[in-house]
Amino acid sequence: MTNHLANLEPQRVSARAELSISHLHGRPRLSRLYQEGAAKIRLPRVDDGPLEAVLINTAGGLTGGDRLHWSVDVGTMAAATITTQACEKVYRAGDGRAEVSCGLSVGAGGRLAWLPQETIVFERAAFSRHLDADLGDGAEALIVEATVFGRRAMGEAVGHAMFRDRWRIRRNGRLIHAEDFAIGPDVAGTLSRAAVTGGDIAVATVLLICDDAPERLEAARAIVGDEGGVSAWSVGQSGKLLARLFATDSYTLRKRLVPLIELLNGQAGLPKIWSL
Template sequence: MSALEKQPDHRHWPASLHLELALRSGCTRLVRNRHLGPLRIQRPFHPEASDCAHLYVLHPPGGLVSGDDLRLTVDAGVSTRSLITTPSAGKIYHVASTGERQRQTTHITLAKGSQLEWLPQDNIVFDGALGELGLRVDLASDSRFFGWEITCLGRAAGDKPFRKGALLQRLELYRNGKPWLLERTPLRATADILNSPWGLRGQTVFATAIATLTHLGPDQQKHALELAREQLGQTCAGVTLTRELLIARLLGDDSETVRNQLIRFWWALRPLVFDRPACAPRIWAT
């Protein structure tokens, strides 16, 4: 059993949300919405001319305290089109004296011909936090995915740096049940990786964005790589194209700057990845 599949500890206030999407009369619909605890979703929106459904995941408490365990699972049915985002940043607070970790895991499954965009706002790791963040995406051979994860260590605006604590971050992509990309990033506040040239270089914000390009030919994939490098600018720590995955790494000292760079990256790449123009979620304008 993987870390993303462990059962929650019911001594605490567990929160889970299970969403199922299916194609109905040519439009993507939310056909199942099962929740436990303070993890909900607003009604789906359809702001595009296409059948794409926009969904906003809400966590009213606004952050994780000691022992909290948030679990989101999404089953995107055959030929569905969906975009999932959050209205505000997630927060991982200072742990209590018991030292119990805070966990947030997301498991997305894409069926044949489905397309999904995972575009949450950043996760802020407070000084003294002991957090675990996990994202797993299971894709069919012809499904398409674009997603990002943005992490902010400490609160620079409040002069509250990340001096103690730890974060374990996992990113897993599987295609047809086989590993496609597996990353495990353990970060301790006192570790060399935070300040070393081969690590975060003293920056407090880091992000990873991924786009699947299996449906594109070699020339189009090369064009996507060049376009990505052009869009990301100075925050870009590197863009690679490997095994038909476009992977971008960003570093910065301001989460808004990094996020805006990612939005420009997504805006430029969406027509290539999903064959439709970008349409920003309405919640981003509030």
């Protein structure tokens, strides 16, 4: 008897979700929500402050061939905090790579805090992420991405994998921040270099775009300490603060990442789900 199941192609994730927020009657309001496939968005009740949205990948992780797209539009004078239900896991890729794209826009005078929980990369994973943001006049954005290459507490290690992360941030169409981070296939060898992390496996990038970003430089440096760095400057009409952190594991990383987010996110602080 022929085993037809052996000839079937593995099912892949192809999902997208879109969220739009408006400023109405003195507070941020949901104006549009679209969900397709494994991409879901939930909106916890928040009495005041920014609208809070939680992104969920119901597939439980990503592997080669998966495609996931998030789109967030924060309207004029609106404010939103976007996070994830849990850490995103990128598993071993048998073929191809997992791809995630994030399209963010913030209208004039609006504010967006993009605060997903950590991405956990497993051995032999292949992953690519593109993050594109366009800000209007006076708009502010706090963008955080943290990555952990294996979970030491679980006895996991990542020797070989492919990881790509591309950011493009614009104000009114003008490029004000660009970076491309790439590591692999020899992840362990690269991280072991003193000029990279000296063997630490948890890393984070934190970017704040707002007029007074440079004024928070010294306070941010006091939090980050020697295991990372912080710089601040102005690009055109935009103030910018950029921090990079590294640590031995995600728990140790969070001990500095959490207070840094609280410093840079003002009264909005940390998403509630981060403390669950």
